[in-house]
Amino acid sequence: MLDSNDRTRLIRATDKIVENCDSNNLLCNIRKKKFISKESVVQLVNDIVDLIYPGFYGNKAIDQSNLQHYLKSEAHNVFQQLIHQISNCTLHECEKTNDACEHCFKNSQEQAFQFLEKIPSIRNLLLTDLHAAYRGDPAAKSYDEIVFSYPGFYAITVYRIAHELYKLNIPLLPRIMTEYAHGETGIDIHPGAKIEKEFFIDHGTGIVIGETTEIGCNVRIYQGVTLGALSFKTRPDGSLTKGGKRHPTIGDDVTIYAGATILGGKTHVGSKSIIGGNVW
Structure with a gap:
């Protein structure tokens, strides 16, 4: 139990936090309505991954009959979640934070279809x-x-999902997705990076790939x-000068x-190059 001195001390501490x-x-995210829920975005990521790799994630057995x-x-399910999350992220960024905005909803539905x-x-x-990973x-x-266990492959999967949303000019959502994967795997791939086919990340921890990076095939x-x-x-x-090509x-x-x-x-690594580590 708190005595009177402790209660006074607690009140002072909470008043300081409010101040x-x-x-x-x-x-502080002070708005009339909370639009973005990170937990909901994570659920969407997991459901999209489940749609891409049926039977690998989740607890349901999948066979040809079902x-x-x-x-x-x-x-x-993913389509409905996409509409909701795209709309929420758009409304969060929109000056007219009106959850009944018909224009935002129609745009979100079209973007969900395109994705x-x-x-x-x-x-x-x-x-x-x-x-590429197996090879x-x-x-x-x-x-x-x-598919089950490689963190690099999971990070690439989430990146490829987020990159398509990034290309649709959807705010916030792609970055929340890739930063979730960053936290899960230790691999930081910005959704704006351009990465061609046959991409392989081995081990993966500590990798950083910036927004304007361009990576070729294989x-x-x-x-x-x-x-x-x-x-x-x-x-x-x-303030920083933003935009432009900043990454290799x-x-x-x-x-x-x-x-x-x-x-x-301005850095270009030519095709068929090998960049060595500290010891060869």
């Missing part, structure tokens, strides 16, 4: 990534092992690699070994 929140609004029904049901129609092409790309890792015993990257930017120019008011371009058939750091938008 601090009033003076630091950037750290596959068609399962996929249609999951696609409908859902991209699922087959996303799966086709991921199939090339899966083959590139002598420790891989099966394709199933890669590229292999090991743990601790940074494809980053140089220090940014500043404006007279001290990697050609086809390139291998980048552990710990390599490649920086800058």
Whole structure:
């Protein structure tokens, strides 16, 4: 039990927290309605991954007798979630934060349709990534092992999902998705990066791939690699000059070994190059 002195101390502490929140609004999401829920976005990511890899995730057994029904049901579920999350992210950014905005809803529905129609092409790309992982890792015993357990493959999967949403100019949602994968795997891939087919990340921990990075076909990257930017120019008011090509371009058939750091938008790594680690 708290005595009177303790209660007074507690009141003072909570008053200070309230005062601090009033003076630091950037750290508060103060709105009439909470539009974005990170937990809901994570659920959407997991459901899209489940749609892409039926039978690998979740607890439901999938066979030929129920596959068609399962996929249609999951696609409908993902579509409804997409409309909701795209709309929420748009409304969060919109000055007119009106959850009945018909324009925002119609745009969100169209963007959800466009993403859902991209699922087959996303799966086709991921199939090339899966083959690249199996071909590139002598420790891989099966394709199933890669889908079930490889953090690099999971990070690539979430990136490919988020990249399609990024191309649709949907705010916030793609970045929340890739940062969730970053937290789960230790692999940081910005959804704006352009990565071609047959991409393989081995081990993966500590990899950073920046927003304007471009990566060609059949590229292999090991743990601790940074494809980053140089220090940014500043404006007279001290703010950063944003936009433009800030990250490197990697050609086809390139291998980048552990710990390599490649920086800058003017940096080009030619096709068939090998970037060594600290010890060869």
